Amino acid sequence: MKNNSAPIGVFDSGIGGLTVVKHLIDALPNENIVYFGDTARVPYGSKSNDTVIEYSIQNAAFLMEFGVKAIVVACNTASSVAMESLREKFAIPVIGMIEPGAKYGLGYTSTNKIGVIGTRSTIGNNAYSKKIKEINSEVEVFEKACPLFVPFAEEGWIDHPATIAVAEEYLEPLKSAGIDTLILGCTHYPILRNVIQNVVGSTIKLVDSGIAASYSVVKELTEKDLLNTSNSPGTQLYYVSDVPTTFKFVASLFLGKDIYNVKKVETDYISSLFSINK
Amino acid sequence: MKNNSAPIGVFDSGIGGLTVVKHLIDALPNENIVYFGDTARVPYGSKSNDTVIEYSIQNAAFLMEFGVKAIVVACNTASSVAMESLREKFAIPVIGMIEPGAKYGLGYTSTNKIGVIGTRSTIGNNAYSKKIKEINSEVEVFEKACPLFVPFAEEGWIDHPATIAVAEEYLEPLKSAGIDTLILGCTHYPILRNVIQNVVGSTIKLVDSGIAASYSVVKELTEKDLLNTSNSPGTQLYYVSDVPTTFKFVASLFLGKDIYNVKKVETDYISSLFSINK
Numbered sequence: 001m002k003n004n005s006a007p008i009g010v011f012d013s014g015i016g017g018l019t020v021v022k023h024l025i026d027a028l029p030n031e032n033i034v035y036f037g038d039t040a041r042v043p044y045g046s047k048s049n050d051t052v053i054e055y056s057i058q059n060a061a062f063l064m065e066f067g068v069k070a071i072v073v074a075c076n077t078a079s080s081v082a083m084e085s086l087r088e089k090f091a092i093p094v095i096g097m098i099e100p101g102a103k104y105g106l107g108y109t110s111t112n113k114i115g116v117i118g119t120r121s122t123i124g125n126n127a128y129s130k131k132i133k134e135i136n137s138e139v140e141v142f143e144k145a146c147p148l149f150v151p152f153a154e155e156g157w158i159d160h161p162a163t164i165a166v167a168e169e170y171l172e173p174l175k176s177a178g179i180d181t182l183i184l185g186c187t188h189y190p191i192l193r194n195v196i197q198n199v200v201g202s203t204i205k206l207v208d209s210g211i212a213a214s215y216s217v218v219k220e221l222t223e224k225d226l227l228n229t230s231n232s233p234g235t236q237l238y239y240v241s242d243v244p245t246t247f248k249f250v251a252s253l254f255l256g257k258d259i260y261n262v263k264k265v266e267t268d269y270i271s272s273l274f275s276i277n278k
Numbered sequence: 279m280k281n282n283s284a285p286i287g288v289f290d291s292g293i294g295g296l297t298v299v300k301h302l303i304d305a306l307p308n309e310n311i312v313y314f315g316d317t318a319r320v321p322y323g324s325k326s327n328d329t330v331i332e333y334s335i336q337n338a339a340f341l342m343e344f345g346v347k348a349i350v351v352a353c354n355t356a357s358s359v360a361m362e363s364l365r366e367k368f369a370i371p372v373i374g375m376i377e378p379g380a381k382y383g384l385g386y387t388s389t390n391k392i393g394v395i396g397t398r399s400t401i402g403n404n405a406y407s408k409k410i411k412e413i414n415s416e417v418e419v420f421e422k423a424c425p426l427f428v429p430f431a432e433e434g435w436i437d438h439p440a441t442i443a444v445a446e447e448y449l450e451p452l453k454s455a456g457i458d459t460l461i462l463g464c465t466h467y468p469i470l471r472n473v474i475q476n477v478v479g480s481t482i483k484l485v486d487s488g489i490a491a492s493y494s495v496v497k498e499l500t501e502k503d504l505l506n507t508s509n510s511p512g513t514q515l516y517y518v519s520d521v522p523t524t525f526k527f528v529a530s531l532f533l534g535k536d537i538y539n540v541k542k543v544e545t546d547y548i549s550s551l552f553s554i555n556k
Contacts, residue, residue, distance in 0.1 A: 040329060041319060047520050051318060051545075120524065148440075151429040162426075162443035169440065242325050246398065267329075268553055275546055 004228050007032035009063030010072040014042035016187035017074030018254035020210035027214040032234045034066045040241035040267045044077040045119025054276045056082035061273040069226050076185045077119050080127030093220045100216040101183050101209035102131040108205045109181040112139045115174040118185030120145045142177040146170045153191040154250050167199040175200055183207045238262045282506050285310035287341030288350040292320035294465035295352030296532035298488035305492040310512045312344045318519035318545045322355040323397025332554045334360035339551040347504050354463045355397050358405030371498045378494040379461050379487035380409040386483045387459040390417045393452040396463030398423045406463055420455040424448045431469040432528050445477040461485045516540045
């Protein structure tokens with residue numbers, strides 16, 4: 001049964017997905033959103049694929065309890081390993097970060113050289129390069145894991161000399177490779193967008209995977225006739241599995257506005273929803 | 279019943295505790311050690327106190343299954359919030375990082391100005407300053423959370439210009455305060471010891487909480503007549519709740535030698551051992 005007023009479910013390993021929620025609200029202001037940030041089990045980027053798949057299914061199962069009409073995997077790491085399992089388990093549209101980001105990157109490149117930065121897991125799984133080459137095998141993809149970008153974004157050091165030094169170290173090989181497009185393959189990286197742009201130079205186009213994914217959500221809901229027909233602003237509900245001490249500061253940095261009404265869900269409950277070993 | 283040949287149990291939120299194991303092996307080469315690193319749920323430093331207490335009890339309960347004669351909490355964050363709960367629950371010696379580190383710091387200072395660096399949680403709980411002032415209320419304690427040190431240590435950037443820039447930013451207020459002793463209140467920080475020493479200058483004494491704790495373990499096992507009387511080298515068993523892709527690299531950096539025979543335990547099993555909500 002179609003339920004156009006049902007919320008869109010969004011999950012992430014933590015708070016990075018709030019940069020995606022920000023763009024979703026911009027793109028679809030009438031939609032209701034339920035967000036789950038798995039802050040008790042963050043980060044996913046350094047965990048094994050099996051663990052990330054298991055957690056992703058649990059998170060999606062939690063969102064299903066709100067009767068969501070679509071699920072956005074607002075986490076590149078989860079998107080890089082868990083999309084197939086999620087689509088097998090859940091009979092509603094599931095939108096990840098990789099395919100939209102890859103398509104956007106392809107739309108911008110004219111040199112056919114695309115750079116991708118992300119967590120160790122996203123890069124180690126070659127998630128973006130596989131998807132890009134699947135669409136256009138002539139494009140060269142240069143990937144680089146940037147594990148220190150997440151802690152710098154969460155520390156809020158968005159223009160510190162140390163941040164610049166780290167960005168220079170990570171991005172130099174991509175610049176040398178002659179890329180003209182750089183996919184920010186982690187939902188934290190838009191926070192460091194200015195530093196990244198300054199280090200790679202203004203001629204390189206940055207692709208925010210969260211913006212790309214938001215357009216995909218619009219497209220998919222439109223095609224399936226699932227858009228909310230209400231004219232009122234949508235509501236947002238935020239759930240997390242832990243409330244870290246710096247949550248309010250980081251969440252407002254990522255969402256671009258203050259966050260209210262955050263509820264905690266017990267990890268025991270989330271992990272009871274699905275186990276690969278059961 | 280006393281069992282001198284029983285192993286010593288050591289747990290940490292992840293792999294930082296391996297710097298403590300390294301010193302334990304140096305101090306007590308005949309002792310058997312069972313290590314549990316909660317790599318699936320790392321980091322603890324940004325989690326709430328309740329969550330850290332719950333995880334700590336679960337980890338200790340897992341070690342109890344090996345019949346351990348003592349438990350070393352090789353994690354400053356867990357030591358700063360969970361010692362009381364652990365000692366209530368378990369009737370064997372439980373040795374944390376804070377008290378030994380605080381006592382060592384007091385043993386070195388002549389200006390009565392001690393600096394402490396650690397995770398947000400350890401510093402936010404004022405774990406070291408409370409303990410130091412409990413022993414000597416005239417000592418001034420200057421604390422600073424250094425959340426970026428852990429990812430830099432795990433990235434292995436032990437002398438990168440960015441690491442130095444981060445250390446300068448964090449440590450400047452402590453230098454200005456005139457400390458003569460600096461407690462490394464996180465088991466990851468000894469990896470960055472050289473950078474930290476260079477930035478604060480050679481006249482400031484660095485205290486490694488893991489070394490301090492190892493001496494406490496020797497003292498406690500001796501007093502309770504629990505030392506292993508065997509003359510053979512002890513064995514080490516390593517358990518983790520997840521095996522991250524970079525585990526081998528980081529583990530050998532932290533332990534100071536290659537690590538073999540690492541076994542994975544399911545997080546479901548660990549979390550089934552105790553729940554605050556039950």
